[in-house]
Amino acid sequence: MPSEGEQDRQASESSDEGDTFACGTPEDSDIYRVGLWHEGSRVRVAFVDAFPAPPQLYDNTWIISITDLDGVPLNDAGVEVLPSMPIHGHKGSVPSEVRSMEQPGQYQLDPVYLAMAGLWAVELRITETDALAHDTVTFTFCIEP
Ligand SMILES: [Cu+2]
Numbered sequence: 001m002p003s004e005g006e007q008d009r010q011a012s013e014s015s016d017e018g019d020t021f022a023c024g025t026p027e028d029s030d031i032y033r034v035g036l037w038h039e040g041s042r043v044r045v046a047f048v049d050a051f052p053a054p055p056q057l058y059d060n061t062w063i064i065s066i067t068d069l070d071g072v073p074l075n076d077a078g079v080e081v082l083p084s085m086p087i088h089g090h091k092g093s094v095p096s097e098v099r100s101m102e103q104p105g106q107y108q109l110d111p112v113y114l115a116m117a118g119l120w121a122v123e124l125r126i127t128e129t130d131a132l133a134h135d136t137v138t139f140t141f142c143i144e145p
Pocket residue numbers: 085088090116118
């Protein structure tokens with residue numbers, strides 16, 4: 001008897017067959033929720049909010065918080081937004097504007113433009129204030145048609 005996770009994977013694989021978009025297995029993507037986070041070697045990035053939520057096709061606005069690994073908010077960090085579709089092998093084409101919010105360590109990314117249905121990996125390249133330290137964090141979402 002397969003575990004619940006295996007059943008999910010089988011269901012998703014069989015439902016992919018007739019679809020024109022592909023997201024790989026569920027393990028390949030994040031499930032959006034407020035507080036969803038990833039960390040690199042120096043920083044942790046967490047979702048404060050997303051419009052719409054979960055992320056959808058075309059225009060998205062994301063509010064993220066950036067802290068160091070001790071939870072100290074990073075103000076005045078540089079944030080580059082680099083979306084790509086790993087299965088299709090192409091990048092996004094619409095640049096994001098990044099704006100510091102009033103709250104410490106919070107940034108608004110607008111738009112995060114996801115132009116097609118399928119698996120999107122949104123890489124955030126964070127440059128700390130001293131401009132010497134870089135880190136990269138990636139959120140991956142399955143975008144439905
Ligand atoms: Cu694509």
